[in-house]
Amino acid sequence: MTERCGQSMDRRVAALLAMTENGYRNGRSSRAPVSVSECTMPKTVAVVGSGPAGLIAAERLAGAGFAVTVHDRMPSVGRKFLLAGRGGLNLTHTEPYDDFVGRYAEAAPFLRPMLDAFRPEDLVDWVEDLGEETFEGTSGRVFPRSFKASPLLRKWLARLDGLGVRFALRRRWTGWTPEGALRFEGPEGEEIVTADAVLLALGGASWPRMGSDGAWTTILAEKGVPLAPLRASNMGFDVAWSSIMRERFAGEPIKRAFFSHAGRGLRGEAVVTAEGLEGGAIYALSASLRETIAAEGAAELRIDLRPDMAEERIAERLSAPRGKASQATFLHRAAGLSPVGIALMRESTGGPLPAEAKALARLVKSVPLRLTGARPIERAISTAGGVMFEAVDDGLMLKALPGVFVAGEMLDWEAPTGGYLLTACFATGVRAAEGITGF
Numbered sequence: 327m328t329e330r331c332g333q334s335m336d337r338r339v340a341a342l343l344a345m346t347e348n349g350y351r352n353g354r355s356s357r358a359p360v361s362v363s364e365c366t367m368p369k370t371v372a373v374v375g376s377g378p379a380g381l382i383a384a385e386r387l388a389g390a391g392f393a394v395t396v397h398d399r400m401p402s403v404g405r406k407f408l409l410a411g412r413g414g415l416n417l418t419h420t421e422p423y424d425d426f427v428g429r430y431a432e433a434a435p436f437l438r439p440m441l442d443a444f445r446p447e448d449l450v451d452w453v454e455d456l457g458e459e460t461f462e463g464t465s466g467r468v469f470p471r472s473f474k475a476s477p478l479l480r481k482w483l484a485r486l487d488g489l490g491v492r493f494a495l496r497r498r499w500t501g502w503t504p505e506g507a508l509r510f511e512g513p514e515g516e517e518i519v520t521a522d523a524v525l526l527a528l529g530g531a532s533w534p535r536m537g538s539d540g541a542w543t544t545i546l547a548e549k550g551v552p553l554a555p556l557r558a559s560n561m562g563f564d565v566a567w568s569s570i571m572r573e574r575f576a577g578e579p580i581k582r583a584f585f586s587h588a589g590r591g592l593r594g595e596a597v598v599t600a601e602g603l604e605g606g607a608i609y610a611l612s613a614s615l616r617e618t619i620a621a622e623g624a625a626e627l628r629i630d631l632r633p634d635m636a637e638e639r640i641a642e643r644l645s646a647p648r649g650k651a652s653q654a655t656f657l658h659r660a661a662g663l664s665p666v667g668i669a670l671m672r673e674s675t676g677g678p679l680p681a682e683a684k685a686l687a688r689l690v691k692s693v694p695l696r697l698t699g700a701r702p703i704e705r706a707i708s709t710a711g712g713v714m715f716e717a718v719d720d721g722l723m724l725k726a727l728p729g730v731f732v733a734g735e736m737l738d739w740e741a742p743t744g745g746y747l748l749t750a751c752f753a754t755g756v757r758a759a760e761g762i763t764g765f
């Protein structure tokens with residue numbers, strides 16, 4: 327399991343010092359990655375999962391002198407990370423730190439120490455240190471200037487290569503042998519791998535075509551690891567649209583509206599889909615919408631189509647004579663409503679719109695839409711549920727499986743889009759690497 331200090335010690339110390347001066351320069355970590363006098367650290371680490379959580383852990387561990395192999399079932403690394411890059415790769419967010427941590431809701435107390443040690447600005451520094459420029463969008467979201475993940479991943483892999491990290495791709499982890507070795511299904515059949523420590527960074531269950539399919543839940547459940555069921559997070563919802571709505575408005579954005587549910591709301595954007603609604607504002611409310619649908623069979627979303635205009639003012643404008651204009655033209659001229667906004671109002675009443683200006687204005691300010699189901703996890707941006715916090719120690723080692731650590735989206739937290747997902751994947755990956763280092 328461990329080795330005595332030998333020739334590799336010099337290499338480890340040198341790497342450790344380099345790490346302290348370089349890698350940890352931006353880390354703001356109060357936890358030393360490893361004690362120089364320590365001779366009992368694990369020598370080999372098997373990282374399973376080549377997403378951001380697994381790769382940052384591999385970087386930290388290889389930098390500290392461990393022999394790291396990253397295994398993945400896919401033929402290439404970081405597929406979901408690359409997919410995230412198609413949307414611009416929102417790395418993190420610059421809002422005040424306490425607000426940032428608050429986005430993790432019930433998981434915030436658990437994640438805070440890890441985020442304290444790897445803060446949003448540390449992620450930005452790390453990206454820039456790799457030679458990728460970043461910029462802050464108007465909303466405080468931070469992106470690479472390239473708006474892509476591929477240049478970043480390429481540079482990251484070059485760094486990992488320089489650190490001696492090895493990759494074993496097309497290897498699906500299937501569990502353990504009775505002796506405790508890792509079992510993989512590879513191109514040539516079963517492969518058995520032993521390592522001094524294991525990091526599972528297998529992701530959630532969204533977009534399984536990208537690699538993370540949640541099959542690990544069965545394996546860990548059998549080992550007695552407490553798990554919360556995997557659920558879609560940051561996903562769209564079903565609405566029983568009329569055929570007119572589906573045919574004419576699918577793909578139309580609902581812009582600059584205020585979306586609310588169960589006393590929580592936000593200004594943002596959504597998109598009408600053939601099945602219902604999706605988009606940033608919907609994702610932000612997805613956890614409470616999902617829970618309401620699970621408990622009650624449906625959830626009511628309210629949309630204020632003119633959040634900048636008071637109801638009285640809208641009523642006043644709508645009481646002007648309509649003349650020969652069609653209702654849609656009148657609503658557009660008088661209240662600035664878009665065709666999709668008017669269509670949403672019609673869908674909500676299921677019939678004609680109220681004739682009276684005050685009732686019409688009330689509807690503009692609060693269009694009720696009944697959401698009847700959540701879109702499947704396969705199409706969700708992320709996953710809620712997973713390894714429960716009580717299942718791990720401070721270094722993210724599974725209490726039921728000493729020597730096995732977990733990181734990233736497979737842990738039981740969820741967060742809205744806005745860079746919170748990647749930041750927590752990085753922060754937990756860094757923490758797991760520290761846990762392994764101190765193991």
Ligand SMILES: Cc1cc2nc3c(=O)[nH]c(=O)nc-3n(C[C@H](O)[C@H](O)[C@H](O)COP(=O)(O)OP(=O)(O)OC[C@H]3O[C@@H](n4cnc5c(N)ncnc54)[C@H](O)[C@@H]3O)c2cc1C
Nearest residue numbers: 375377378379399410416499528529537538734735747748
């Ligand atoms: C469309 C889309 C856009 C997104 N955009 C953003 C964004 O802009 N900002 C943001 O913060 N987040 C975004 N995310 C979320 C972000 O990509 C994920 O939260 C993040 O990739 C999770 O990292 P991870 O390392 O935990 O897992 P993953 O990236 O899912 O990696 C897990 C790896 O484990 C491998 N694996 C799984 N099971 C096995 C097994 N049995 N054997 C071997 N290997 C296995 C998989 O192949 C995979 O490579 C987006 C997600 C999607 C789907």
